[in-house]
Every structure is written in C-alpha cells, then in structure tokens.
Amino acid sequence: MRTAARKRYTDLLRLAYLALDDGTSPSTADGWAVLGRARGAVRRARGASYGAVRRGLVGVLATEPPARPRVTRPRLFVEPAVTPPGPARAALRELSPHERLAFVLCRVEGLTPPEAAAELGDRLLVTAGDVDRALAAVDRASGLGAEAQRAELLAFDPALVRLRPPPRAWPVAVVLAALLAAGALTARGLSGTGRTDDPVLVGPGRWRATGTPTMDDWPARGGLTGDRALLRRAAAAWRADRRAPPLGRAAVLFADRVDGASVVVLRDSPGLGDPPSVAQYFERPLTRGVESVRRLGSPAGQLIMVGTTWRYLVPPWLSDPRVALPSERTPGWRPIGVRNGLTNPVPWRWFTPRCQNYVAVRMVHRPGAGGWPRRLTQLVSHNPGSTAPRVWFRDAGPDDEGFQWAAVRAATCAAAASLTESGDLRIGRLWRGSLPDGGGRATLMTVDVASPWGAPGAAVLIGDDGRALSGRGGTNGDYASPAATTAGAVWWPSRRRWHLVAAAGPSVTRLKTIGDVGGHEGNPLLVPGPPVRGAAPATEPLPVVQVVAYEADGDRTVISPS
Incomplete structure (x- = not known):
C-alpha cells in the first residue's frame, strides 16, 4: 500500500467496516469481530494509489468469502469505542452485503451511482439502477437526506478504542467465573452458539x-x-x-x-x-x-x-399448490399436501421426457403487507439442478384459461422454450384468428426468458391444443419489454404454400414487410409466400423478408421471421 493510501487508512477501514457490519454478528457489541475482518480486507487490498487500493478493497469485499473467524482472547483493558448506530448506520445494516458496499461508495466515497456500478462491475452484475434502489432504501428507512447520512457515517471511526471500565459493580465470584469460562473455551478452541460462521436463521414473520x-x-x-x-x-x-x-x-x-x-x-x-x-x-x-x-x-x-x-x-407466501401434467389436453389440477414447508412426494412417473421432464404447479401468491393475492404458475423438474421457471402472462384476464394452458403445453411439450436454463418465462398473445387455406384457429404468442438477461424473445404460432404450428420466429422485445410495443413474425406452412404471419401490440400503429414478398402493410399481417414443395417443409429455403414495426411515438424496429 503506497504512502497516499496509508494516510487514508481510516477511510479504507471505514469503508470495509460499514460494508461488513450487518448488525447480526455476536461480537458486534464489542466490535472486535467486524473490525478484525475489516482490517484483514484492507491488508489484502493492493494498488499504486488510493483509488487503486480502494478498487482492490472493493474486489476483496465483493468476491472473497469471509475468513474463518478466530477465537479471540478477552481484552481486559481496551475495547473499540463503538457507539450505538444512528439512523443511517441502522438502515445500512438492513441491506445485503453488496448493497452496503455500493451505498458506502456513493455516500461516503462520493461516487455517483454510475461510477459505483462501474467500480463494482468487474466483479458483480450491477447497474446504476441497482445502486439507486439501495440509496433509496436507506433514504426511506433513515428519514435523512444524503448530506446528513454522509455526515453521520464520516463521523464514525471504527479504529477508535477506549479503556475498558473496571468491573467494580460486579461480584468478584461472577468475574472469576466468567474469566475461567472464557479461558476454558479458548483452550478448547470453542465458542458458544451464535458464532460468526453460523448460517442466518430468518424469523417467521x-x-x-x-x-x-x-x-x-x-x-x-x-x-x-x-x-x-x-x-x-x-x-x-x-x-x-x-x-x-x-x-x-x-x-x-x-x-x-x-x-x-x-x-x-x-x-x-x-x-x-x-x-x-x-x-x-x-x-x-x-x-x-x-x-x-x-x-x-x-x-x-x-x-x-x-x-x-x-x-x-414451498415459501410461506405460496399456498394451495396443485399439480398438472403438461401432456394433458386440459389441466387436471391435483392438490398436493404441504407440511412444514415441504410438499408430499410427486409421483415420479409424472415426469415424461417429451415434456422436458417438467410438470406444472399452480399456487396462490399471498404476499404480506400491501400485496394482493394472485395466481401463479411454475414449472418444476425431476432434477434438483434444473431451473424451476415461473410463468407470467402479459395482460392475462380471467377468461384466458384456455390460452394459458395451451401456452404452458407449447412451452414444455412443443419446445417453444428451452426450459433448462431459461429462468422465468413471460408469455404474451399478439393475435388469435383463422389461418388461410383451411388452417383452422391459431394464436401467435411470444415467449421471453429471464435468463440470460436481455436475450431476444421468440414468436411461435400454436393451435388451441398447444401444438406448435411453426418454428420459432423473431420479436422486437425481451423479458422486460412492454407488451404494447411487442411485435412478432413467423413462417407457417399450410398444405399448399408458406405464409408470413405477423402481429403486434396496440402501441404499434402498423407493420410493413420489406424484401422478397414485396411491401404489405397492416396489423396483423397474413402474407402468402412460395409454394410448399417437399415433404419436409422446414428444410426448404424461404424468401428473405423483414417486418418493420412503426410505433405511435415514431420509433421503428425491424423483425426477422426466422
């Protein structure tokens, strides 16, 4: 650590202490445990300047697991001068470790949210919006402004010690018994319950x-x-x-x-x-x-x-779980018992390979204060290492039961989504109507996945029974895009010819095709394409075409149907 960084050792130590102090350590009252971890983190930081050392310290705090706590001998004469936390420190303790680190970089070190996100970005997937939310949480909990929070935290010196007051009021027998007990525990290398390496037990309320x-x-x-x-x-x-x-x-x-x-x-x-x-x-x-x-x-x-x-x-805010098999044409929801947060066994024969080894579970989401009960669907696998995606429906109403089950069947059994690494699914409906050439009724739906974040969604044409009638087409959105501006396009083969099927949400004023099929406008679009020639139409070359979606505010996006 260079001289410039040594001169600001207290600043580095304060940053590390505030980021590590969650208020739950059994040694928080005397301050030794958190202070020791903070000093160790500062010692491991390296750099040629204060800024470089601070970035190194951020890397240690963000990525290195906490060192195993040592059993410390009682200090008879000195103790950290730890004062009761003020509103800002008390609110800061309620954040997660990485949120505390981002908060301290902003409030104490003076970085802006984008700068703090950039400093954390090499180790964590953090955006400026995440940092803003951490700052807002402390603002609400503490009731203080940014300058008042900064003043309180800068006044805190974790390295300050004071003389321990003599235990005059204690009976001598109690003091001797405490010292003997502490010496015995130290000699055996043990500590009582509530050690710093204990896992957290979150309370029931x-x-x-x-x-x-x-x-x-x-x-x-x-x-x-x-x-x-x-x-x-x-x-x-x-x-x-x-x-x-x-x-x-x-x-x-x-x-x-x-x-x-x-x-x-x-x-x-x-x-x-x-x-x-x-x-x-x-x-x-x-x-x-x-x-x-x-x-x-x-x-x-x-x-x-x-x-x-x-x-x-099952988390306690999800109740009344019912299980159904995606392979069934209609959802036969079967109740499943729960005891102490654990369900009864689900029959193993329900998991079939043709539906990606997933079954559907429907529950009632009953949050705590300020929340409204709502129905939730989740797909669970037979493999504890596989994802368990929740399925959300964009703008779904109570009369959409048929479409929702068809969409679940399409996602699982017709492989409209690859569930193994998809994270949560967000499904929308762009259009429902009759297909040309006697193709029957169909629905153009979109499937967006939460993982990886920002991955483009897919459009799929499905029948009322959940069969996939087309391959995956393109959309102009992802998991977080608004439903009103989403558009999608697919190629669908009838018995005689290919058709381009495209539709969009209500904020898209029109769709226009460009390319080999000429210029067609409308919303939705059913544009005839080349004849179907072979027995395996999926292998045939298709015209080069793109669909332009014009939004009401003048924005335009381009979609490829394949």
Missing part, C-alpha cells in the same frame, strides 16, 4: 412485512433448525465447495429429516438484486456432504426440489 417477498425473506423451517452443529456442518461444507461456494453469508431455508436423511437447504446472499444460489446438504448413515448447488433464475421465491425425493420446498 419477516416476509409478512413486505408486499414483494423474495428469497431473502424466506424463514427457516423444519424440525432441525435448532441443531446448531448440523447447520454449521452444512454451511462449512458449502464454503469448502470449490466449484460453487456461497457469496456472502449463508441462510437456512429448511432443516429436517427427510426419508431417513438429515437435510439442510441453504441459500447465499449475493446482494443487489442478483439471484441467490441454493445448496442442499445431506447426512446419511455412511455419507455426508453438499449434493447439489443451483443458481436460481431470479431472487423471487420459488419451489425448490429437495434432492431426488420428489418433494418441493
């Missing part, structure tokens, strides 16, 4: 305080959540996993006996809206260890399969 509960609000459930030794073994085994160790502190979702094994399901805390990972730890008579780690597609709560038990964990 936290999710009720928000209208949009996420994985961070999932309470610990199960009959073994009080077994500290088991939970520590599970967390330690995940930290030792070199392929996919946790980011931030681990939290317990479930701990109980399942089919003769002790099972602990954990999630990590990546922060800033990033989806967490879920690890499943099993202890059987002859084996123990982490058997699967999966990165979730979104931070929202979802069903999680427990091993290969055919059972699923």
Whole structure:
C-alpha cells in the first residue's frame, strides 16, 4: 500500500467496516469481530494509489468469502469505542452485503451511482439502477437526506478504542467465573452458539412485512433448525465447495429429516438484486456432504426440489399448490399436501421426457403487507439442478384459461422454450384468428426468458391444443419489454404454400414487410409466400423478408421471421 493510501487508512477501514457490519454478528457489541475482518480486507487490498487500493478493497469485499473467524482472547483493558448506530448506520445494516458496499461508495466515497456500478462491475452484475434502489432504501428507512447520512457515517471511526471500565459493580465470584469460562473455551478452541460462521436463521414473520417477498425473506423451517452443529456442518461444507461456494453469508431455508436423511437447504446472499444460489446438504448413515448447488433464475421465491425425493420446498407466501401434467389436453389440477414447508412426494412417473421432464404447479401468491393475492404458475423438474421457471402472462384476464394452458403445453411439450436454463418465462398473445387455406384457429404468442438477461424473445404460432404450428420466429422485445410495443413474425406452412404471419401490440400503429414478398402493410399481417414443395417443409429455403414495426411515438424496429 503506497504512502497516499496509508494516510487514508481510516477511510479504507471505514469503508470495509460499514460494508461488513450487518448488525447480526455476536461480537458486534464489542466490535472486535467486524473490525478484525475489516482490517484483514484492507491488508489484502493492493494498488499504486488510493483509488487503486480502494478498487482492490472493493474486489476483496465483493468476491472473497469471509475468513474463518478466530477465537479471540478477552481484552481486559481496551475495547473499540463503538457507539450505538444512528439512523443511517441502522438502515445500512438492513441491506445485503453488496448493497452496503455500493451505498458506502456513493455516500461516503462520493461516487455517483454510475461510477459505483462501474467500480463494482468487474466483479458483480450491477447497474446504476441497482445502486439507486439501495440509496433509496436507506433514504426511506433513515428519514435523512444524503448530506446528513454522509455526515453521520464520516463521523464514525471504527479504529477508535477506549479503556475498558473496571468491573467494580460486579461480584468478584461472577468475574472469576466468567474469566475461567472464557479461558476454558479458548483452550478448547470453542465458542458458544451464535458464532460468526453460523448460517442466518430468518424469523417467521419477516416476509409478512413486505408486499414483494423474495428469497431473502424466506424463514427457516423444519424440525432441525435448532441443531446448531448440523447447520454449521452444512454451511462449512458449502464454503469448502470449490466449484460453487456461497457469496456472502449463508441462510437456512429448511432443516429436517427427510426419508431417513438429515437435510439442510441453504441459500447465499449475493446482494443487489442478483439471484441467490441454493445448496442442499445431506447426512446419511455412511455419507455426508453438499449434493447439489443451483443458481436460481431470479431472487423471487420459488419451489425448490429437495434432492431426488420428489418433494418441493414451498415459501410461506405460496399456498394451495396443485399439480398438472403438461401432456394433458386440459389441466387436471391435483392438490398436493404441504407440511412444514415441504410438499408430499410427486409421483415420479409424472415426469415424461417429451415434456422436458417438467410438470406444472399452480399456487396462490399471498404476499404480506400491501400485496394482493394472485395466481401463479411454475414449472418444476425431476432434477434438483434444473431451473424451476415461473410463468407470467402479459395482460392475462380471467377468461384466458384456455390460452394459458395451451401456452404452458407449447412451452414444455412443443419446445417453444428451452426450459433448462431459461429462468422465468413471460408469455404474451399478439393475435388469435383463422389461418388461410383451411388452417383452422391459431394464436401467435411470444415467449421471453429471464435468463440470460436481455436475450431476444421468440414468436411461435400454436393451435388451441398447444401444438406448435411453426418454428420459432423473431420479436422486437425481451423479458422486460412492454407488451404494447411487442411485435412478432413467423413462417407457417399450410398444405399448399408458406405464409408470413405477423402481429403486434396496440402501441404499434402498423407493420410493413420489406424484401422478397414485396411491401404489405397492416396489423396483423397474413402474407402468402412460395409454394410448399417437399415433404419436409422446414428444410426448404424461404424468401428473405423483414417486418418493420412503426410505433405511435415514431420509433421503428425491424423483425426477422426466422
């Protein structure tokens, strides 16, 4: 560390301390545990200037797992001069580790949200909007403005120590007993319950305080959540996993006996809206260890399969789960029992390869404060390592039951989406009508995937029974695009010829074709193409054509049907 950085050691130490201090450490009251971790992070930072050292420190805090806490001997004469947190520090402790880091870079270091996102961008997938949301959360919780927050945090000096007051008021016997107990624990290398390496146990009522509960609000459930030794073994085994160790502190979702094994399901805390990972730890008579780690597609709560038990964990805000087979023409929703957050086994024979090994689950989403109950559909697999996409329907109404089930069948059985790595699905309907040449009724739908973020969506023409009538076509949107401006186009073969089918949302004033089929305008468009010549029309070369979507505000986008 260069001289310029040494002169600002207190600034670096303050940054690291505020980013690490979540208020839950058992040593937070005396300050030694957090201060030791902060000093270690600053020591590992490298750079030729203060800015470079700070970037190195950000890298250490954002990516390196916390060092295993040491058992510290009692300090008889000094203690950190840790004052009770003010409104800003108290609100800051409620954020995730990466959100705290982004907040401190802005409020204490004076960076703008885009600059803070850029400094974190080499290690984390962070946008300026994520940083803005962290700043706004502290603004609301603290009731202070930016300058008042900055003044409070800059006045905090984590390295300040003071003399420990003598225990005059304590009985001598109590003091001797405490010292003997501390010495015995130190000699044995043990500490009591509530160590800093313990996984977090979220309380049962936290999710009720928000209208949009996420994985961070999932309470610990199960009959073994009080077994500290088991939970520590599970967390330690995940930290030792070199392929996919946790980011931030681990939290317990479930701990109980399942089919003769002790099972602990954990999630990590990546922060800033990033989806967490879920690890499943099993202890059987002859084996123990982490058997699967999966990165979730979104931070929202979802069903999680427990091993290969055919059972699923259900967050408390999802109720009344019912299961249906996508291979069925009509949804025969079957209720499935839930006990202590874990469902009864789903029959293994329900998972068929032709529907990508997925079954559909419908639940009622009942959030806490400020939320409205709504129906939710999720696709679950027989594999704990596979994604479990939630299915959202754009502008869906209560009379859309037939279309929604047809869309689910198309996504699973007709491969309108590749579900293994798709994350959540957002499905929209652009057009429904009669096809030419006696093709019958059909629906042009769009399928957008949440993962990878920003991936272009696909348009598919389906029948009322969920059969895919076309290959995947192009759209002008993705998962987050507004439904009103979405447009899509596909090639559909009738018995005699190809047809270009295109449609768009209400904010698109017109569609226009350019290319080999000439200029056609309208919304929707059913444009005849070349004759179908072979027995396998999917292999035939098609005309080069593009569809231009004109929006009401003057914007234009270009779509390719294939």
